[in-house]
Amino acid sequence: MEYHNNKEFALKMDKEDSLASYRYQFYFPKHTDGKESIYFCGNSLGLQPKTTKTYIEAVLDDWKYLGVKGHFEGENPFATYHEDLGKKMAAIVGAKHKEVVAMNSLTVNLHLMMVTFYRPEGERRKIVIEKNAFPSDQYAVKSQLEFHGYDPDETLIEVEPRKGEDLLRTEDITDLIAREGNEIALVLLSGLNYYTGQAYDMESITKAGHAMGCQVGFDLAHGAGNLKLSLHDWGVDFAVWCTYKYMNSGPGGIAGCFVHSDHIKRKDLPRFTGWWGNKKETRFLMDDTFDPIEGAEGWQMSNETVLSMAALKASLDIFDQVGMDKLIEKSRKLTGYLEFLIDGLRSDRIQVITPKDPEARGAQLSIRVLKSDKSLFEAISNKGVIADWREPDVIRIAPAPLYNSFTDVFRFVEILKELVR
Structure with a gap:
C-alpha cells in the first residue's frame, strides 16, 4: 500500500x-x-490483557469455594482447563484440535519431542539446526546428541547464511538436506529467527526433509501468534512454542506443542510418559499400564498449573475474537x-x-x-x-x-x- x-x-x-x-x-x-x-x-x-486478573481470580475462587471438587465442577474445571486452550491455539497455528496441547515450557517440550522424533540409527544420526539459533535450542540439541553418545562436533550440522549475507536462503537449506539427508535424523529450525526476524519457508523445508526420510520440527517461539501457519497441511512432524511473547500469557507462561495427526495414534513411538497423558477414561483407575490419549495430549506428563493457564486463556479469548x-x-x-x-x-x-x-x-x-x-x-x-x-x-x-x-x-x-x- x-x-x-x-x-x-x-x-x-x-x-x-x-x-x-x-x-x-x-x-x-x-x-x-x-x-x-x-x-x-x-x-x-x-x-498484560486487562482481563487477566479476572481470569486468574476465577480460578482462585473455584479453588477457594470448591477445593478438590474444582477439578470437575465449576464453569472451567481444573482437569479439563487445558482443552479449550489447545483448541484455540490449534486455530492460531493451523492445526487440528487433537494435534495441539498446552503444557510445560518450550525447552521442556522440545526435549520431549526429541525423545520421540530424534531416533538415530546407523549412519542416520545427525541433526540440522541454524548456526545462529536461539541458544536454548543449541543447548537442547547438543545435550540430546551427547545423551545418545554422539559428539556434537561430528553430528550437529549448522546451516548458516552465505558469506557476506545475513539471511538464510531456502535453497541452501533444502540443498543441504538433499545432499546429506541419508545421514540426517532430524531437521530442527526456528520458524522465525529471533535475531534477524527472518521467517523460514517451513513448507518447503518440511517437504525436503521428508523426501530424504528425515523428521522435521520447528521452534515457533517467535512464530506462533505472529505468522500465518499451516502446520497440519505442511506435514510438520512436531512444533513447540512459548506463549508469553505474541500470545501475552505472562512471564514464563505455559507453552504449546504440536504433534501431527500422522503420529498421534501410534503407541509404538517412544516417549517419556506420565499419568496426565493416559486416556482420560482410564486415568483414575490407577492402572500401571500406560495407555496414551490419541492426540498431542498423550505427550502430557503431569497436570499443569491452572493459574498459569488462566493467564493464557485471557489472551487466547481475544485471539479467538479477532x-x-x-x-x-x-x-x-x-x-x-x-x-x-x-x-x-x-x-x-x-x-x-x-x-x-x-x-x-x-x-x-x-x-x-x-x-x-x-x-x-x-x-x-x-x-x-x-x-x-x-x-x-x-x-x-x-x-x-x-x-x-x-x-x-x-x-x-x-x-x-x-x-x-
Missing part, C-alpha cells in the same frame, strides 16, 4: 483500523514522564509502515536486516546498529521506547498488531530520526 511520512497519515490509519479498540484491552507500562511508553517488545514479553487473518493483515501494514519510515531516514548508522518480503517476516524488524554501538538503544529507551537489544549489534522492534498503532510507529521513527542525525 502507499504510505506517507506524516502524523496525519498515521492518525488516519488508526482511525480506519478495525482492530484499534483492542489496544485498550491491554496495560501499557508508563515512562518516567508518566506517559505510556512506546511498547515494541511483544516479541520478548507481550503486554482471528489470525485480521491480525496478519494489520501486522503487514504496520510493519510495512515501520520499514517505509526507517528507509526514509537514509541513515548510515543503521541498517534493517529483516527480509523486505512480507511473506518472509512477521511483526519484527531487526535494526543493525553499525559499529555495534549500544548507545542508540539506550537513547531510545531514555525517550520512552521499550524495545530489545540483542548482542552484538541489533535493536529488535516488534509492533504487535493486537495493541500497537500506526501512531506508535510514527512516534518511534521521529525519535529515531532525531537521534541518528
Whole structure:
C-alpha cells in the first residue's frame, strides 16, 4: 500500500483500523514522564490483557469455594482447563484440535519431542539446526546428541547464511538436506529467527526433509501468534512454542506443542510418559499400564498449573475474537509502515536486516546498529521506547498488531530520526 511520512497519515490509519479498540484491552507500562511508553517488545514479553486478573481470580475462587471438587465442577474445571486452550491455539497455528496441547515450557517440550522424533540409527544420526539459533535450542540439541553418545562436533550440522549475507536462503537449506539427508535424523529450525526476524519457508523445508526420510520440527517461539501457519497441511512432524511473547500469557507462561495427526495414534513411538497423558477414561483407575490419549495430549506428563493457564486463556479469548487473518493483515501494514519510515531516514548508522518480503517476516524488524554501538538503544529507551537489544549489534522492534498503532510507529521513527542525525 502507499504510505506517507506524516502524523496525519498515521492518525488516519488508526482511525480506519478495525482492530484499534483492542489496544485498550491491554496495560501499557508508563515512562518516567508518566506517559505510556512506546511498547515494541511483544516479541520478548507481550503486554498484560486487562482481563487477566479476572481470569486468574476465577480460578482462585473455584479453588477457594470448591477445593478438590474444582477439578470437575465449576464453569472451567481444573482437569479439563487445558482443552479449550489447545483448541484455540490449534486455530492460531493451523492445526487440528487433537494435534495441539498446552503444557510445560518450550525447552521442556522440545526435549520431549526429541525423545520421540530424534531416533538415530546407523549412519542416520545427525541433526540440522541454524548456526545462529536461539541458544536454548543449541543447548537442547547438543545435550540430546551427547545423551545418545554422539559428539556434537561430528553430528550437529549448522546451516548458516552465505558469506557476506545475513539471511538464510531456502535453497541452501533444502540443498543441504538433499545432499546429506541419508545421514540426517532430524531437521530442527526456528520458524522465525529471533535475531534477524527472518521467517523460514517451513513448507518447503518440511517437504525436503521428508523426501530424504528425515523428521522435521520447528521452534515457533517467535512464530506462533505472529505468522500465518499451516502446520497440519505442511506435514510438520512436531512444533513447540512459548506463549508469553505474541500470545501475552505472562512471564514464563505455559507453552504449546504440536504433534501431527500422522503420529498421534501410534503407541509404538517412544516417549517419556506420565499419568496426565493416559486416556482420560482410564486415568483414575490407577492402572500401571500406560495407555496414551490419541492426540498431542498423550505427550502430557503431569497436570499443569491452572493459574498459569488462566493467564493464557485471557489472551487466547481475544485471539479467538479477532482471528489470525485480521491480525496478519494489520501486522503487514504496520510493519510495512515501520520499514517505509526507517528507509526514509537514509541513515548510515543503521541498517534493517529483516527480509523486505512480507511473506518472509512477521511483526519484527531487526535494526543493525553499525559499529555495534549500544548507545542508540539506550537513547531510545531514555525517550520512552521499550524495545530489545540483542548482542552484538541489533535493536529488535516488534509492533504487535493486537495493541500497537500506526501512531506508535510514527512516534518511534521521529525519535529515531532525531537521534541518528
